[in-house]
Amino acid sequence: MKIENLGERLTVSEISELTAVNSGQFRERVGAALPSASGVVEIDLSQTQFVDSSGLGALFALYRSTGNGKNVTLRLLNPAPEIQQLFELTQMHQLFEIVQR
Amino acid sequence: MGAISLQPDRPATFRLAFAPDFAAARSAAAAVRGFLAEQGVLDNDLFACELCVAEACNNAIEYAQGEYRESSPFVDAICTPAAIELRVTDHTAGFELPARSEVPKPPSERGRGVFIIRSMMDDVNYLRGTNENVLVMRKTRVPHLAAAGSAASTRPNIDDVKKELADCRRTVSGMARELCFRSETLSAIFRCCAELGRSGDRDGFEDRLFGDLLHLTAADWYVLRFTNADGQLVVAATSEPDLKGPPVPLLKAGEPPAGIEAAVAANRTSARFEARHTAAGTAEPLRAAGPEAHGLVYPLIFADQLVGTVAVGRRKGGWFGELQDEVVRTFAEFLAIQTVNFRHRAEEVRNRVFARELEIARDIQRSLLPLTLPQLSGFGLAGGWQAAREVGGDFYDAISLSDHSLLLVVADVMGKGVPAALFATIIRGLLRGLSTRGEGPAQLLSRLNRLLYAELSSVSMFITAQIAFVDLRRRRVTAASAGHCPLLYIPSSGDEVVALPARGIPLGVLPDTVYRHQTAEFGHPGTLLLHTDGLTDVRNPAGEMYGQQRLIDWLSANCFGRTPASELRDRLSAEMNRFRGSAPMGDDQAFLMLTEEGLPENRSAPSWWNPARFARRPLPIPVNA
Numbered sequence: 001m002k003i004e005n006l007g008e009r010l011t012v013s014e015i016s017e018l019t020a021v022n023s024g025q026f027r028e029r030v031g032a033a034l035p036s037a038s039g040v041v042e043i044d045l046s047q048t049q050f051v052d053s054s055g056l057g058a059l060f061a062l063y064r065s066t067g068n069g070k071n072v073t074l075r076l077l078n079p080a081p082e083i084q085q086l087f088e089l090t091q092m093h094q095l096f097e098i099v100q101r
Numbered sequence: 102m103g104a105i106s107l108q109p110d111r112p113a114t115f116r117l118a119f120a121p122d123f124a125a126a127r128s129a130a131a132a133v134r135g136f137l138a139e140q141g142v143l144d145n146d147l148f149a150c151e152l153c154v155a156e157a158c159n160n161a162i163e164y165a166q167g168e169y170r171e172s173s174p175f176v177d178a179i180c181t182p183a184a185i186e187l188r189v190t191d192h193t194a195g196f197e198l199p200a201r202s203e204v205p206k207p208p209s210e211r212g213r214g215v216f217i218i219r220s221m222m223d224d225v226n227y228l229r230g231t232n233e234n235v236l237v238m239r240k241t242r243v244p245h246l247a248a249a250g251s252a253a254s255t256r257p258n259i260d261d262v263k264k265e266l267a268d269c270r271r272t273v274s275g276m277a278r279e280l281c282f283r284s285e286t287l288s289a290i291f292r293c294c295a296e297l298g299r300s301g302d303r304d305g306f307e308d309r310l311f312g313d314l315l316h317l318t319a320a321d322w323y324v325l326r327f328t329n330a331d332g333q334l335v336v337a338a339t340s341e342p343d344l345k346g347p348p349v350p351l352l353k354a355g356e357p358p359a360g361i362e363a364a365v366a367a368n369r370t371s372a373r374f375e376a377r378h379t380a381a382g383t384a385e386p387l388r389a390a391g392p393e394a395h396g397l398v399y400p401l402i403f404a405d406q407l408v409g410t411v412a413v414g415r416r417k418g419g420w421f422g423e424l425q426d427e428v429v430r431t432f433a434e435f436l437a438i439q440t441v442n443f444r445h446r447a448e449e450v451r452n453r454v455f456a457r458e459l460e461i462a463r464d465i466q467r468s469l470l471p472l473t474l475p476q477l478s479g480f481g482l483a484g485g486w487q488a489a490r491e492v493g494g495d496f497y498d499a500i501s502l503s504d505h506s507l508l509l510v511v512a513d514v515m516g517k518g519v520p521a522a523l524f525a526t527i528i529r530g531l532l533r534g535l536s537t538r539g540e541g542p543a544q545l546l547s548r549l550n551r552l553l554y555a556e557l558s559s560v561s562m563f564i565t566a567q568i569a570f571v572d573l574r575r576r577r578v579t580a581a582s583a584g585h586c587p588l589l590y591i592p593s594s595g596d597e598v599v600a601l602p603a604r605g606i607p608l609g610v611l612p613d614t615v616y617r618h619q620t621a622e623f624g625h626p627g628t629l630l631l632h633t634d635g636l637t638d639v640r641n642p643a644g645e646m647y648g649q650q651r652l653i654d655w656l657s658a659n660c661f662g663r664t665p666a667s668e669l670r671d672r673l674s675a676e677m678n679r680f681r682g683s684a685p686m687g688d689d690q691a692f693l694m695l696t697e698e699g700l701p702e703n704r705s706a707p708s709w710w711n712p713a714r715f716a717r718r719p720l721p722i723p724v725n726a
Contacts, residue, residue: 009417020123020159040319040418050148052155053217057210064210073319081271082148088274089220090213091204097319098278099422 001026003033010035013044018055027058031065039072046078056090063095075099113140118175119158121165126158126174133178133187140180143260145267146240149221150178154187156214157236161191169193169232180242187222187238195234198227279424282317286428289313290435306439307338311413314432315340318425320413322390326362327401327409327440334362334410346386359384362410365398369407371430372398374414391416397429401437408437458519465522466496469529475501480573480627481666481698482507485674487635487690494521494564495633495689498529500536505574508536509693511631512566513585515607520560528553528564528608542568542581543605543618550583550608550616557609564608567631571695576627581618583608586649588631589656593624598656600649627697628660635690639677642684647677666696 001022002014010033018026034041041062045051059076066072075097079087087093115136119125134151142150154176161174169192177188202219205212218225224239289310311323324344326334333348349359352367361379365372376394379385390396396414400407411433415421421429466488474482484497494514501507510532514521531552535545545568557563567585571578580588584607587600605616623629632652639647655676659669670692677690 006417017127019127019155020163021127050151050155052152052159053211053213054159056213060208060210075319081267082145084274085270086152086217090217091208093274093278095208101422 001029003029005033008035008039010039010041011044012042013047015043015045015048017050018048018058019050019052020054023054023058026055027061030062034062034066035072040075041066041072042075042077044077045080045083048079048083051083051086053090056086056092059092060095069095073097077101113180115178115180116175118173120173121162121170123159123162126162127155129158129176130155133176136178137180137185142180142185142242143263145263146185146242150185150187150240153218153221153238154178154189156218157187157189157191157238160214160236161189161193164193164196165191166194182242184242185240187240189236189238191234191236192232193234195227195229198225198236282424282428285317286431289317290432307436310432310436311338311340314413314429317428318413318421319418320396320415320421320425322394322396322414322416324362324387324412325409325436326411328366328407334366337409343389344386346389349384349386360386361398362386362412365400366407366410369400369402371400373420374398374412387412387414390414393417395420397421397426399430399433401433401440403437403441406441408440411436462519462522465519465526469496469522469525471498474499475507477507477573477695478504479697481696483666483670483694485670485690485692485694487674487677487686489635489686489689494525495635495691496525496529497631497691497693498532499693500533502536502570506570506572508532508542509569509571509629509631509695510566511585511633511691511693512564513633513635513689513691514564515562520562524553524557524562524564527556528566532568541618542570542579543616546581546583546605546608546616547614550614551612554609554612558612563610565634566608567603569629569631571629573627575622576624577620577622578629579618579620581605581616583614583616584610586632586634586637588629589653590621590623590629591626591660593622595624598628598653598660600653625697626660627695628656629695630656630692632692633688633690635688636673636677636692638688639681639690640684640687641680642682644684647680651680660696663698664696665698666694669696670694 001012004011004013010030012030015026030041043059063069063074066074074095076087077099078101079098084093084098087096087098113136115133117129117132119129130151133154134147137147137150158174158176165172165174172192174189174191176190179186199215202216204216218238221240222238223241226237228235228237292309292313307325311325315321315323322340322344324336325338326349327337328351329335329348332351334351335348336345339345349363352358352363358364358367361372361374374387374394374396376388376390376392379388387394387396387398394414394416395418396412398410398412401409401411411429413429470484470486474484482499484499486495486497488495494516496512498510499507500510510529512525512528514524514528528549531549532545535548540548546566549566553564563584565584567580567582567588569578569580569588576593578588578590578601580601580603582603583605587602589598589600591598601619601621603617603619606614630652637647637649637652641647655673659672664672673692673694
């Protein structure tokens, strides 16, 4: 997992999976790098092949810690179709901006 | 859906025990996927099976109790051509599997596992034992495919159907997102529209509209420019001061455009903007948005009329998506319509107010001039009036005091329009009221000044006036002036027209002005001319002023001919027009002409009077007859 902080934009990429195995680590590392005020957080899921409910829980925790997305724009980039469907099934897509680039 | 009976003849089975930790559980789920893939299970089902096994395995580890914490849970997978059965055996206290499961509300970090399993599997059972429980999950694969045989070719291929379904889901999901986006755009526009209707505040309206636009398109800057009358694009609103550049000229033939906004305005088509690809050294106001800025510039066009441009962009993050492009265009079009409507409405209101004011002022002014002048024995009285522009503050009045005496007034209210006309009305009314008190012209002026000073000085206006009390029987005139030009008459002591010098400062200048009057006896023929400076100040096309001497000369040339006052008035008006020629009328003109009509038979014109003396000027042609 790679975290890049570009001023007001935080980019998290190179996430091969987001599961019970690494969701705790994801939460800690991204949480520590979150912008204090306004900004954009982009989670690049281009390389992510698998997400389970713990991974969804970690994303939800991120949503919570950014004031329910009010302070910070949360964007999920390029999820694979089945992961996109999982977001929709669990209604996570209502909390995040999901962008295909 | 009921339980699915597996095909007992060709089941492929798989069992794996795994260490009680999340990493091992994850590997087990991946291994199940590998096994199912070998059985030809489709990608979508593979993901669902892997996920459900992962969820079940995680539960098995998370809720393991006591001595069983170290016991290995295990997973079984049984695959037939028709169905997949997955079993995860745990050593937990077990739980009540709810009959239905929903996404946690309100949303929370936990509670999605059972919901995912319930949603992705066709049948789920939880078999509870003593310190060992089994979660059984079943999913239909391709029902009856093996037995279909030759009929398979006539049926739609299930893989194709599934792919199509997946495509449809994606399309519907995309459409839902787009719909959501458009609905947000529309509600932003409606909200702004409603606010505009309530407040009429266009500046605030633009701020709010563009605030919404930035939010919707994840943009962080905008510049709104409007065209002005000088052929420039002027910044009307922007997200930040750095982008408030100077006006840029609209494109002229043969000249390079002063930036992309000018080019968009000239071409009337939108353009993309990228700061790092703008040529260094050229004028490009949008470069202030930052070196990495990307954006869109749209022309604001309404009914073929270029109203301005709008530039919207991001400092980082590259170009907008297609949908965001469209939102910018929608906002630009909407703003163009609103801007034109707003300008049109404001202009219409201004014109309507102006026209109404003019109408009121004209009505007042019409009512100012007396409909009839007093009838006098042996004398005639006529008034002339001509406004320079729409409405002025000049007026005259004649008030009969007895059968042989009257009060003549000519006044000039400084200024134009309704205020001047209103003051003229007031002074006329006051004079009519005061004239019955038997006071002389100087006292009347002093009293008028005291009454009007506060109002006049509060609006920085003043009035010049000439009041003359005329006793026809005694052939005497008593006049007082408040900064007004002197009246002209023929004194009893001479035969030439002279000015009666009366001095005083205009009404409304000092609070306690004392006016003094001059009295003179007028000779034969009895002739008085009270006038405003519009007569003496009139200029010809060469810029030459008519002046008092010319007026005296004209009166001298015209007053000895038994001419009725009304005709003299017409001649004087014609003389004014003749002198002015094609030059514009600079000031209002008002005058009162009193003449003795019909000289006694035993009197004749003075010996010096010779009309030929004035014949070098053509005789005026009456224009107001």
